[in-house]
Amino acid sequence: MTGENAVSEGGCLCGAVRYSVKGPLRDVVNCHCSMCQRLHGNFGPHSKARKVNITITRSDGLAWYKTSKVARRGFCRECGSGLFWEPFDLDATGIIAGSLDTPTGLKTIGHIFVGEKSDYYEITDELPQFEGSSNGELVNDYK
Secondary structure (H helix, E strand, C coil), X not given: CCCCCXXXXXXXXXXXXXXXXXXXXXXXXXXXXXXXXXXXXXXXXXXXXXXHHEEEEECCCEEEEECCCCEEEEEECCCCCEEEEEECCCCEEEEEHHHECCCCCCCEEEEECHHHCCCCCCCCCCCCECCCCCCCCCCCCCC
16 A cells, blocks of 8 residues: 555465554565575565564564575464565565555566576566666665
């Protein structure tokens, strides 16, 4: 959902993790990096919100995994659903768009790390594509 007063909700497949987000969500950026491929089985569709606007309303299954020196991933330890990508140096958290309750009101705005995408699919839309990071053009809007 968009707008300063919007409230969006989401969670994992089994319901052991639920969250709410106050305020706007960034539209979706599809990340095609090798890490997202392993985590999601394909590319990772990420929205984003400020950390202070995200409230975990049910945390029974929430676990975090430090995937690199720059970020950690939040997931449900019960059902395995991927939920969050949280960089250590930004005040924002990436939210896996598929974990949001629908309708989201979001749209896809671009693709990052297409240089790492797998060979079994093609990107056929006309949205911006970046071989690696977008260098802030699509992603780092909360710095």
